[in-house]
Amino acid sequence: MTVRGPSVRELTHHLAECPSIFLEEPVQPSGQGGVYVHAVVSDLLLDLGGEALSGQDLARFRYSSREAVREERNRLRLVLLGAWLFSHSGFQRGDERERLLSADKVHGFLATGLNPLARLVAADELLGDPDRREELARLGLDALDLVPHGEGEKEAKNRLAALSSVEREKVLAQARAAEARARAVQEQLARKQAAQAAANSYYNE
Amino acid sequence: MTDLQEKWAQAWPQALACWSRYTQLREPRWLSTTKEAAAEGLTGSFAMITLSDHRVVIRLDEVLKHGLQDYAVEILAHEIGHHVYAPGDLGEQAVALARARRALPTLNRHAPMAVNLYQDLLINDRLVRFYDLRIDKVYRALAVSSTEPASQVWSVYLRAYEILWGLAKGSLGGAKLSGSAEGDAQLIARLVRVYAKDWLDGVGGFASILFPYLQSEEGEAFAPLLDATSVGRGGDVPAGLSEEDGGVILHPLHDPRVVGSSATAETEPAGEVPSAETSAGGAKGQCRQPFEYRQILEALGMKLTEKEAAIKYYKEQALSHLIPFPTRVTPQSTEPLAEGTDPWDIGSPLESVDWLESVLVSPRIFPGMTTVQRAWGVMSGHQPKREPIDLDLYVDCSGSMPNPQRQLSHIALAGAVVVLSALRVGARVQATLWSGAGQFQSTRGFVRDENEILGVLVGYLGGGTAFPNHILRQTYNERTDSDREVHILILSDEGMDTMRSADELGNAGMSISKMALEQARGGGTMLLRLYHAEHFMGQDFAKHATLMGWNIFPVVDFASMVAFAREFARQRYATEGPQKSGAKARR
Numbered sequence: 001m002t003v004r005g006p007s008v009r010e011l012t013h014h015l016a017e018c019p020s021i022f023l024e025e026p027v028q029p030s031g032q033g034g035v036y037v038h039a040v041v042s043d044l045l046l047d048l049g050g051e052a053l054s055g056q057d058l059a060r061f062r063y064s065s066r067e068a069v070r071e072e073r074n075r076l077r078l079v080l081l082g083a084w085l086f087s088h089s090g091f092q093r094g095d096e097r098e099r100l101l102s103a104d105k106v107h108g109f110l111a112t113g114l115n116p117l118a119r120l121v122a123a124d125e126l127l128g129d130p131d132r133r134e135e136l137a138r139l140g141l142d143a144l145d146l147v148p149h150g151e152g153e154k155e156a157k158n159r160l161a162a163l164s165s166v167e168r169e170k171v172l173a174q175a176r177a178a179e180a181r182a183r184a185v186q187e188q189l190a191r192k193q194a195a196q197a198a199a200n201s202y203y204n205e
Numbered sequence: 206m207t208d209l210q211e212k213w214a215q216a217w218p219q220a221l222a223c224w225s226r227y228t229q230l231r232e233p234r235w236l237s238t239t240k241e242a243a244a245e246g247l248t249g250s251f252a253m254i255t256l257s258d259h260r261v262v263i264r265l266d267e268v269l270k271h272g273l274q275d276y277a278v279e280i281l282a283h284e285i286g287h288h289v290y291a292p293g294d295l296g297e298q299a300v301a302l303a304r305a306r307r308a309l310p311t312l313n314r315h316a317p318m319a320v321n322l323y324q325d326l327l328i329n330d331r332l333v334r335f336y337d338l339r340i341d342k343v344y345r346a347l348a349v350s351s352t353e354p355a356s357q358v359w360s361v362y363l364r365a366y367e368i369l370w371g372l373a374k375g376s377l378g379g380a381k382l383s384g385s386a387e388g389d390a391q392l393i394a395r396l397v398r399v400y401a402k403d404w405l406d407g408v409g410g411f412a413s414i415l416f417p418y419l420q421s422e423e424g425e426a427f428a429p430l431l432d433a434t435s436v437g438r439g440g441d442v443p444a445g446l447s448e449e450d451g452g453v454i455l456h457p458l459h460d461p462r463v464v465g466s467s468a469t470a471e472t473e474p475a476g477e478v479p480s481a482e483t484s485a486g487g488a489k490g491q492c493r494q495p496f497e498y499r500q501i502l503e504a505l506g507m508k509l510t511e512k513e514a515a516i517k518y519y520k521e522q523a524l525s526h527l528i529p530f531p532t533r534v535t536p537q538s539t540e541p542l543a544e545g546t547d548p549w550d551i552g553s554p555l556e557s558v559d560w561l562e563s564v565l566v567s568p569r570i571f572p573g574m575t576t577v578q579r580a581w582g583v584m585s586g587h588q589p590k591r592e593p594i595d596l597d598l599y600v601d602c603s604g605s606m607p608n609p610q611r612q613l614s615h616i617a618l619a620g621a622v623v624v625l626s627a628l629r630v631g632a633r634v635q636a637t638l639w640s641g642a643g644q645f646q647s648t649r650g651f652v653r654d655e656n657e658i659l660g661v662l663v664g665y666l667g668g669g670t671a672f673p674n675h676i677l678r679q680t681y682n683e684r685t686d687s688d689r690e691v692h693i694l695i696l697s698d699e700g701m702d703t704m705r706s707a708d709e710l711g712n713a714g715m716s717i718s719k720m721a722l723e724q725a726r727g728g729g730t731m732l733l734r735l736y737h738a739e740h741f742m743g744q745d746f747a748k749h750a751t752l753m754g755w756n757i758f759p760v761v762d763f764a765s766m767v768a769f770a771r772e773f774a775r776q777r778y779a780t781e782g783p784q785k786s787g788a789k790a791r792r
Contacts, residue, residue: 186416
């Protein structure tokens with residue numbers, strides 16, 4: 001059965017209004033930074049009717065070491081944006097069982113579901129670009145097996161596939177290889193055309 | 206057909222409102238036959254715009270043929286979009302074409318099509334997103350009416366629309382795409398959104414994406430959609446086109462605005478597409494070459510000959526370098542004095558009829574019979590009068606000179622600067638184009654027709670080299686002191702020394718030259734394309750000519766052309782400027 005979630009328009013609007021606390025730097029092992037990601041995620045899960053993070057789960061939402069700060073920073077910042085997305089009131093409807101289910105899925109999505117996107121899109125770009133905001137909103141809905149309000153299931157899948165940065169990166173990699181070949185030809189032809197132009201300037205029709 | 210026209214005419218205000226309530230355009234011209242369409246220059250497509258007269262042209266029979274009769278608002282709003290959004294005006298269209306051409310080396314003929322398709326994407330995406338128009342259905346209808354299978358480039362183009370509007374793959378009728386083609390469609394969709402506000406910056410990137418497809422396909426599938434490929438038909442040449450716009454052509458894969466900074470950081474930055482015109486020995490980043498200038502005008506839909514385009518090119522280039530051309534002060538000016546009336550005949554200008562006097566002659570007017578005009582005499586004035594000196598121009602177009610219609614000739618440009626400066630102060634100009642013996646073209650004596658003079662200046666014969674001493678002789682042999690003073694300007698190269706040769710009557714060339722300088726009384730300048738100026742100036746001919754009073758300027762590039770103009774103005778103006786020379790004349 002198709003379960004409806006909030007509309008994509010509502011969610012992208014919600015993302016565009018992300019408060020500054022969710023944009024602060026995650027606290028590093030050195031103590032620098034302004035927000036504890038694991039605390040934010042725990043609060044969210046509790047709100048959704050789930051349980052707070054504990055044990056190994058906590059580690060997923062912290063820097064693993066000082067050396068890993070550079071590598072893990074964007075992922076943790078995306079987790080914060082994801083947490084803000086799921087704070088939308090549209091995700092907190094339904095009975096207790098449904099909300100519990102949602103909390104599990106949200107937990108899974110924030111723990112690992114954002115990793116592919118984090119490798120490709122910077123957190124700042126994700127908020128600043130309408131397409132990327134829509135992608136995050138659709139990823140969130142998809143993670144909870146929800147169909148956006150006002151759309152069909154197939155339409156939603158198509159739209160997500162068209163926006164997917166991961167899919168896009170795959171086809172762009174192929175396009176890059178083709179473009180490199182085309183550029184070589186393009187440069188060769190430009191030189192040829194330049195030589196012809198120089199030669200033609202001394203001839204009359 | 207009348208019903209359809211009525212229905213579409215009713216949709217016109219709604220289509221205008223899609224852009225703004227204040228958009229004002231005349232109702233489209235509705236055509237119904239191939240003959241009418243051919244007369245308007247509409248071939249292949251069912252719609253067209255012309256920016257020169259701000260009109261939309263719709264071919265109703267083709268609309269029916271493609272099954273588009275129910276999409277009046279969509280199609281009309283799209284055409285209006287070309288007027289108010291992309292390209293909007295001829296100047297922007299010209300820049301767009303120039304950028305697309307740079308991205309399509311050796312495939313320049315496809316530039317108008319690439320620009321048209323790019324603009325269509327921008328307009329259609331806006332109409333769908335903001336006004337929810339059914340543009341996708343227009344494309345579906347076109348797919349149904351098409352008999353040809355979708356080509357690769359057409360399929361990529363349609364896929365870009367599908368991505369933009371969240372439609373299922375293939376729903377607009379495109380063929381299945383390879384991974385790289387799917388990537389190109391993604392790039393196009395992204396490009397359209399990124400450059401929606403400053404669309405000109407994305408046109409080169411769009412053409413770069415199409416480049417590999419157009420190498421193997423001609424793109425005929427687009428024919429019904431090409432509605433903005435001749436927008437400049439019958440219009441004026443946009444200003445500023447002779448200058449390079451300097452925009453960098455980046456493939457969208459290397460454009461951080463399109464693919465994002467994180468993705469581009471992983472790849473090597475790609476170089477700009479080398480442009481043919483800047484590599485052809487021209488002035489990089491400054492002037493377009495004349496041949497490219499003409500090709501862009503052609504792509505705009507303007508029908509100009511190579512010479513007409515060259516005239517406009519050199520005129521535009523010269524205008525920013527005009528100099529004060531020398532004038533002489535005559536002791537007294539003359540003032541008009543009314544001296545009764547003369548009969549006015551049919552061939553005279555209508556505005557010269559003196560109606561009051563004509564009515565006094567006969568209350569009943571019979572043109573040519575009872576009409577009169579005021580007769581004017583002259584009387585001595587109180588103020589000294591400034592009179593320009595004339596210009597006698599000799600342009601070498603032998604085989605050693607570059608063809609100014611193809612490549613920027615700094616000699617021709619310097620000539621244009623002097624000619625336009627002279628005409629500006631009211632001087633008359635005689636221009637002679639010369640090459641080998643007996644090969645010459647000339648204006649009808651000293652004239653003020655700018656196009657006739659510049660036409661000679663940019664002409665090209667490409668033969669041998671023999672300075673036309675006989676014309677110099679004929680021009681000055683019988684000149685008297687009562688004739689206007691003339692400055693002689695010769696544009697040539699090392700072949701200038703053929704001036705020494707005798708004319709057809711056996712007169713020594715340097716004697717003719719001396720006589721001409723004396724009779725002209727306005728001085729003489731040789732503007733020479735010399736790459737070894739010192740060597741040339743050390744030769745007997747140059748020494749002799751300098752002693753005789755000729756000023757010799759070598760001009761080989763833009764900097765030396767500007768230096769010449771400055772020096773010419775300084776020399777002529779300082780010694781013969783209006784006030785000084787006037788004071789001298791009075792003394």
